[in-house]
Amino acid sequence: MVIGIKPYRKRYCRFCDKKIDKVEYKDVELLKYFVTERGKIIPRRISGTCARHQRQLTTAIKRARILALLPFIGE
Numbered sequence: 001m002v003i004g005i006k007p008y009r010k011r012y013c014r015f016c017d018k019k020i021d022k023v024e025y026k027d028v029e030l031l032k033y034f035v036t037e038r039g040k041i042i043p044r045r046i047s048g049t050c051a052r053h054q055r056q057l058t059t060a061i062k063r064a065r066i067l068a069l070l071p072f073i074g075e
């Protein structure tokens, strides 16, 4: 029996897996995987993203928010 929903169980880095060298802020569909419904960035230990890509991802998400491609954290 599974208690709770764990949608981010895969522990590999999606960017390394797809051989993405640079995280594009314009790739909103991809970025959406790494933010919660409330707009929070999912931490590395949960998403499995490597340190290098997580840093790029954070920058990309912040940029996407400024350009209104992604929502800011909303209560």
Ligand SMILES: [Zn+2]
Residues within 6 Å of the ligand: 013, 014, 015, 016, 017, 049, 050, 051, 052, 053
């Ligand atoms: Zn990576």
